[in-house]
Amino acid sequence: MTRTIRIECLRYHPETDAEPRLQAYEVPFTDDMSVLQGLQYIKDHLDGSLTFRWSCRMAICGSCGQMVNGVPRLGCETFLREFWPGTVRVEPLEHFPIVRDLAIDQSDFLAKLESVKPYLVQKAPPAGENTNLQAPEEMQAYYRYSKCINYLLCYAACPQYGLNPAFTGPAALTLLHRYNADSRDAGRAQRMPVVNQEDGVWGCTLVGYCSEVCPKDVDPARAVNQNKVNSTLDYFKHFLFPRAKEKS
Amino acid sequence: MKRSNKPIFWALFGAGGMLSALVGPMLIFITGLAVPLGWLDRETMRYERVLAFAQSGAGKLAIVAVISLFLFHGCHRMYHCLHDFGIHVGRGLKAAFHGFAAAGTVAAIVLVLAV
Numbered sequence: 001m002t003r004t005i006r007i008e009c010l011r012y013h014p015e016t017d018a019e020p021r022l023q024a025y026e027v028p029f030t031d032d033m034s035v036l037q038g039l040q041y042i043k044d045h046l047d048g049s050l051t052f053r054w055s056c057r058m059a060i061c062g063s064c065g066q067m068v069n070g071v072p073r074l075g076c077e078t079f080l081r082e083f084w085p086g087t088v089r090v091e092p093l094e095h096f097p098i099v100r101d102l103a104i105d106q107s108d109f110l111a112k113l114e115s116v117k118p119y120l121v122q123k124a125p126p127a128g129e130n131t132n133l134q135a136p137e138e139m140q141a142y143y144r145y146s147k148c149i150n151y152l153l154c155y156a157a158c159p160q161y162g163l164n165p166a167f168t169g170p171a172a173l174t175l176l177h178r179y180n181a182d183s184r185d186a187g188r189a190q191r192m193p194v195v196n197q198e199d200g201v202w203g204c205t206l207v208g209y210c211s212e213v214c215p216k217d218v219d220p221a222r223a224v225n226q227n228k229v230n231s232t233l234d235y236f237k238h239f240l241f242p243r244a245k246e247k248s
Numbered sequence: 249m250k251r252s253n254k255p256i257f258w259a260l261f262g263a264g265g266m267l268s269a270l271v272g273p274m275l276i277f278i279t280g281l282a283v284p285l286g287w288l289d290r291e292t293m294r295y296e297r298v299l300a301f302a303q304s305g306a307g308k309l310a311i312v313a314v315i316s317l318f319l320f321h322g323c324h325r326m327y328h329c330l331h332d333f334g335i336h337v338g339r340g341l342k343a344a345f346h347g348f349a350a351a352g353t354v355a356a357i358v359l360v361l362a363v
Contacts, residue, residue, distance in 0.1 A: 159332065193249040202254040205328045228258060235255035 002028050005084045007038050009050060010091040012098050020098065022089070023047075029080045035088060036064050036075035039102075052102035059215060062149035065156070066102055067091040072153035072213045093156040095165070109152060112168050116176035116194055121187030132184040145178035145223050147216045154210035154220050160203050167203035168194060170210040170220035177223040180230075192234055201227045257324055257346060264321025267313065275314070302363045311360050316353035323349040 007027050012020035025042045033041075036054055043050050055061040057076050064075035069089050080088060096104035125132050154170035155161050161169045168176075176195065180188050194200050204224045211221040237244070282288040291297070301307040323345040330337050 163331075163334075163336070193251075196251045197249045198252040198254070200249075200252070202252045202258075205332055207332065228255075231252075232255035232259050232262075235251070236259075238251070 002030055003084055004028050005080050006087045008087055008089045011101050013100055031081050033080050034076050035068055035078045038080050051100040062151045065093050065151040065153045067094055072156040074215050077215060093152055095156055095162045112172040116172050117187050117191055118175045120185050123184055123186035134183055138183040142178045142181040145174050145218055148174055148218045153213045157209040157213045159207055166199045168200050174218060174220040174223040177227055195227050195231050201231055260320035261324035264317035267317050268321055308360045312356045315356040319349040319352040
């Protein structure tokens, strides 16, 4: 059965528009159509100038994060039927500059992601071995945090990032933790300065909305707050033994 | 990257949170309700018994811990709530909140030692 729903999209072209505006479209939809498919209908049939990011259509690529009626969600995983007969308002993720319409500029996050060294800093294998083996329990220590795919819904949800863009933020700190918690990794000493700074884990006040909106159940709030404990231990260790070489 | 000094205050906040969650409600129940209303033996809080508690080493430590850590917990929480509500207090008010807790701690130590 085809019904019609009103989709309001935020439109903004920084080079020509003085300020963002909402533009409404009447979109025919079926029960199995997502918000992303609604946007694709608009682009194909109603207004080819609407700009938005998307790729996989199945919640694995991390492209179509948007504010849907004020909540950070994935366009591909949110269905239009949920809102009918009401209106769907689609806006770009909060707290990020707009490149055009619904596409945001991710540069700030990408710089932060790079700063946490989100890769294995290889640990020397045990004597006589040429690889670092890992037990299933050791994998469990970080597996949940490795599921992050940088949708950035958590940054749009984080009031602290909104107040202070210097805050390293949920996803970057979670990925930092993912590698620190990996038994094969030797990069902890290089990552702790990021954790320990004022804009590291200490920028978080445990509001917890990041974990609520995460579509991958990564629980960034938990990762960040585990690192408040780690940072505190590191602080007192540094206080007691200021000249001790940082071990990984 | 400059190391934050937050771990000191967060550790006090965390210790206070743990202590207040574990003993706070029961302390209020016993001293504020159960004894005054006679649900528990009134002798429990008799002056001589409380004095003896405050004069023992463990008692002094317990009194100072409860007063000091509760204060640090509450002040830290209020300071961060102001921030979350959009009231961005500067260093001055931060110092005032933690200073208040520190002053309460010093007062508790001095008074408990004087008992």
